[in-house]
Amino acid sequence: MFQQLPQRGIVMPTELWVQGLLNGVILGTIYILIALGLTLVFSIMRIINFAHGEFYMAGAFLAWIFLTRFSLPYWLVVILAMAGTAFLGLVIERLIFRRFHGDMLGAFVAGLGLVWVMQMLALMIFGTVEKKIPSILSGSVRIAGMIFSYERIAILFTGIFLVLVLHALVQYTAWGRATRAAALDPIAIQLMGVDVKKLGSIVFTLGAALAGAAGVLVGPLFTVSPTMGSAPVIKAFIIIIVGGMGSFLGAMIGGLALGLLESIGSLYISSAWVAIIEFLAVIIVLLVRPQGLMGSAVE
């Protein structure tokens, strides 16, 4: 993903590093948004939606439509795209994943099929030509001799804002308490009168909206294409494996680490080698902690 960013060039080394750091944090935030949805859904439904990256793709396409065809303001585009992917998530949960509550294998395979369905639908609707979302903010600010574009700063803060909102929801609402409790013990929470199916529906919808938001945010940085969801969802898988399935904190740590590793690493070696090193790092982490950094053992 990173090689599409224009920062590679002959610049001062420190500036390169700081830019790399900023890009890494942005990339990490995007990954966290995708991974949080996956990990939330896992904690309630005990499944992994392999087609989660397609919500990210759908979000980016929705943003492209709203920005180029209707030229709506950016904040409205973010909200509308999130609402659109949330609705998509709700429909898909009702039609498909509700039946696979707790059936890991069935959900995997259904997700694999869904990847094809959604990618090919996008291909038929939007064609193979990659779309470019116009820049949302122009201009830049100079801090200590280094240039930061407003656009990147805006993207970063929107992403952090969304993560904080989700964190507040999970920590301080009745719904969030039920979610955390269901992750700990799905049977006990049902005895307390909580409808776990409904909870699953909510987290699935929420996860889709978050992935959609990630798609909107990266729109101005990368190009938009039907297969754009495949690469980041692999990263999100790596993040939740390393961070521990179902762990909020683990996803944050993993996402940030991966984003930084990728953007700093890409300054020195090609992104394919970074991916190979990442995989080896995952293997090493799993050797030490088979349940991930923050996770508890799953059966």
Added chain:
Amino acid sequence: MRRNKIFVTSLWFALILLFLLLPVVADNPYLLRILAIAFMNVVLAVTFWLVLRAGPLNMAHIGFNAIGAYLSAALVMHKGWSFWLSAPVAAGVAGLCSAAVGPILLRLRGPYFFLVSFAMLEVIRLFFHNAFPATFGGAAGLVGIPVPDGITSIGLTPVTGFYVFTLVLAIITVAGTARLMSSQFGVVLSAVRQSQDLTAAIGIDGNAYKLTALSISAIISAFTGAVFAHFNGVVHADDFGLNRAVIVVLHTVVGGTGHIAGPVLGAFVFTLISEQLRQLQSLQLLGFGIVLIVVLIAAPRGLLGLIEWIRQRWSTKASWRSQTVGTAQDN
């Protein structure tokens, strides 16, 4: 029951005889090539199913296929080895890889194994796509891989050679896997899938069984990759990506995972169908995705379950017996 068994066995033999005689009767290169690809897919689906039988959904299966294809092709093209040496060596290397990575991967259960094996598939693809471009051809892949030596000198055309080779490979793999699964090894393998903790309680090291299954499947997958590379003449890293891996899953699931006949049937039938739908391109994948989801929801036991259901409807008298057969198949 015994008459039934004799019937099934003679059916298999008739089928094999038919396929062996086919190139003599109908020397149609297009047909032979499609059937050869179908046999290859049968081998891949059956070996994938072998690991699934023990529990893990191994997405790296096609990665081992890539290792076999690339290594064998590179050994023949750059070192001047004979195919008859390079293919077993490539398969052996893939087996060693699986034996090295397997113990780490198999400590992971359920979702962790699936996701890491998927990441491994991606890494193998990226490796052949980017590493050592002088040896593995980089993004362009390897082109002009020679047909196994000796095939043309015994009077076979490359296509007929491909056909015979994959047919024999499919027969050996299916018969071997069926035998393995009905042996004590197979019974333990299924038991480990159903509850690794319970098997551990009676002193069975489930991971050792899983590792054996994984290594066998990796070796055969890699050997199949080598055969494909030499008869196809071209290998390309992107042919060993997610889509290819999902097609193997599709074959197995649509056929039915309850019995070895499932992946055989699924791979064979589905390859022939998809070959007919090739010109539809993106519509084809869309259709496959829908088929996969619908089969999962409406007929989770796949084609096999469908056949069983029809047989049950046919013989209502013995319906209680079919039901016991049905549950026996699930074990």
